[in-house]
Amino acid sequence: MEQSELYGEVIVKEVLKRKEVLLEMNGMRNPEANKKKTAAWKEIQEIVLTSCKKIMTVDQIKRAWRNKKAHVKDVLMTEKRYRSSTGGGVDMALESAIKKNLEHLSEAELGIAKSLGREAAFVGLRKAETFVDEDSPSRLLSESGTSGNGEGGRTPEYQRGVGSPPFVDKDAVLTAKMKKLEEQLNTFRSESSSDEELPKKRKRSSPTDKEINRLQLEILKEEKALIAKKSILLDKQIAFYDTALKTLTGKPIGVDSGNCPMWAPHEGDPHLAMSTFSK
Secondary structure: OOHHHHHHHHHHHHHHHOHHHHOOOOOOOOHHHHHHHHHHHHHHHHHHHHHHOOOOOHHHHHHHHHHHHHHHHHHHHHHHHHHHHHOOOOOHHHHHHHHHHHHOOOHHHHHHHHHHOHHHHHOOOOHHHOOOOOOOOOOOOOOOOOOOOOOOOOOOOOOOOOOOOOOOOHHHHHHHHHHHHHHHHHHHHHHHHHHOOOOHHHOOOOOOHHHHHHHHHHHHHHHHHHHHHHHHHHHHHHHHHHHHHHOOOOEEEEEOOOOOEEEEOOOOOHHHHHHHHHO
């Protein structure tokens, strides 16, 4: 085990030993609670120094604890959202990846998972994501005391320095938006066509109208910005060609036997050459 992993494990274990002070009293701001918490962090600082031979400030120790806790929440919430959306066991590749991540949790990290409790079950969830299928077949978190039907932590949001932000392909996002818009527009058109056959008072208003209008407005804004960029580029190209034409030394002087324009230096008035060409 590397030194960073070693002192991280020690910090987690020592914090969990003092969870009554450092976790359960975390929201308290009275002088007595602050005094106990300060003393507990100092104790952990001394233990890290003596057992790991590593000098760390209290702030560094707190940061290491928060990073470990955030990592466990990320893993748990990945599993939770997968259970909520699929009921479990649908995407076997994702199932295997999630299980592997859970198996890689250390003993100290499993301790964090057990200590999260209700926080792990609901933190980071939006309203629509609080439903969990009770018939999910797999219980991957049985070892950590957390049910496999989705009681986990926060989704991977790459917070507190854990991991790296994913690459975002803006073109792909725009394409996906346009595809979604087209699907909703097709649905809306089919509903509208069926509504035309109903009496006026019985006509239904599609629940996706507002969403369609919002997406359509976003797409139009993106397209407008793209057209504006292209327009600026074309203006620059036109200005370049105008400058190049003004610096040319050759001017049209007549036509050859094939009635094609010929270019050569002309000593007279260029308008005269053009009038000769037109005749």
